[in-house]
Amino acid sequence: MEKLKHVISSRQFKDPGFLLSLFESAHQMERDDVFHALTDPLRGRILATLFFEPSTRTRFSFEAAMQKLGGGVLTSENAKANSSATKGETISDTVRIVSGYADAIAIRHYEQGAAEAAARISPVPIINAGDGVGEHPTQALADIYTIKKELGRLSGLRVALVGDLLNGRTIHSLLPLLCLYPGVTIDLLSPAQLRLPPLYREFLAERGVAFHEGERLEGVIEQADVAYITRVQSERFVSRQEYDAVKDVYIIDAETANRLKPEAIIMHPLPRVNEISPEVDANTRAAYFKQAKNSLYIRMALLKHLLA
Ligand code: CP
Numbered sequence: 001m002e003k004l005k006h007v008i009s010s011r012q013f014k015d016p017g018f019l020l021s022l023f024e025s026a027h028q029m030e031r032d033d034v035f036h037a038l039t040d041p042l043r044g045r046i047l048a049t050l051f052f053e054p055s056t057r058t059r060f061s062f063e064a065a066m067q068k069l070g071g072g073v074l075t076s077e078n079a080k081a082n083s084s085a086t087k088g089e090t091i092s093d094t095v096r097i098v099s100g101y102a103d104a105i106a107i108r109h110y111e112q113g114a115a116e117a118a119a120r121i122s123p124v125p126i127i128n129a130g131d132g133v134g135e136h137p138t139q140a141l142a143d144i145y146t147i148k149k150e151l152g153r154l155s156g157l158r159v160a161l162v163g164d165l166l167n168g169r170t171i172h173s174l175l176p177l178l179c180l181y182p183g184v185t186i187d188l189l190s191p192a193q194l195r196l197p198p199l200y201r202e203f204l205a206e207r208g209v210a211f212h213e214g215e216r217l218e219g220v221i222e223q224a225d226v227a228y229i230t231r232v233q234s235e236r237f238v239s240r241q242e243y244d245a246v247k248d249v250y251i252i253d254a255e256t257a258n259r260l261k262p263e264a265i266i267m268h269p270l271p272r273v274n275e276i277s278p279e280v281d282a283n284t285r286a287a288y289f290k291q292a293k294n295s296l297y298i299r300m301a302l303l304k305h306l307l308a
Pocket of ligand 1: 056130270271
């Protein structure tokens with residue numbers, strides 16, 4: 001495997017062979033965890049989690065991952081309010097200081113580009129755990145790992161990406177990874193005001209990836225191998241009125257879920273609001289809770305790669 005220094009964007013991952021090695025490592029982590037056979041390759045190492053935006057899955061799974069590998073954690077779970085950022089300290093100064101205490105830093109920040117800026121000055125690995133409406137590369141790694149586990153392949157898939165494609169950073173990170181595999185077709189389903197930004201559409205076009213844009217689930221969802229649903233990101237809207245106009249535009253209920261192919265999977269990075277009804281959780285196509293669990297093992301594999 002090529003050695004990564006920082007993990008800022010999923011565009012860094014250009015080699016499907018590297019991803020396969022990461023998947024194998026994650027799978028080994030899962031087996032060892034189930035059989036209580038994990039070793040402590042990161043004993044004595046420390047991960048700092050600096051979260052300037054809310055999180056459940058990403059922060060907890062990073063911290064669990066580090067501890068399961070024998071390492072320790074320093075955490076600031078509401079860094080916007082509870083770190084010296086409130087006194088006016090810049091993210092650069094914060095990272096300079098924290099890198100003296102920790103061997104790697106996972107940052108979630110409300111500004112796009114914050115993790116990249118941190119990486120420019122950090123002597124220790126920076127992991128982008130979500131930067132505003134930018135990217136969330138470790139979620140995307142968990143996502144394609146989940147697709148591979150559930151469907152057994154990543155090539156030749158038809159993937160429907162549904163919801164807030166404008167603000168959904170998990171989508172922005174997932175697209176470059178999907179582009180690594182031949183024969184992938186992507187359906188982009190969103191309301192007009194939440195279309196995928198031109199940057200990402202140009203990226204797909206440059207790579208010759210077949211993609212279609214639309215608004216209606218009907219006629220598309222039935223052909224999908226993967227239906228990846230996203231939350232409309234209330235926190236990115238300037239007015240409540242604008243959010244209310246689109247918040248429930250897609251709702252996957254039992255009837256919609258059953259229109260998918262029997263072997264298709266339904267994914268969601270979570271948290272969900274109304275976009276997948278709880279009744280879908282028992283559907284054999286529902287993969288979103290497995291996706292969240294897989295993120296633990298992919299983050300273990302990634303931390304081991306960066307720090308062992
Ligand atoms: N998927 C994801 O990033 O979830 P959290 O916001 O809970 O970390």
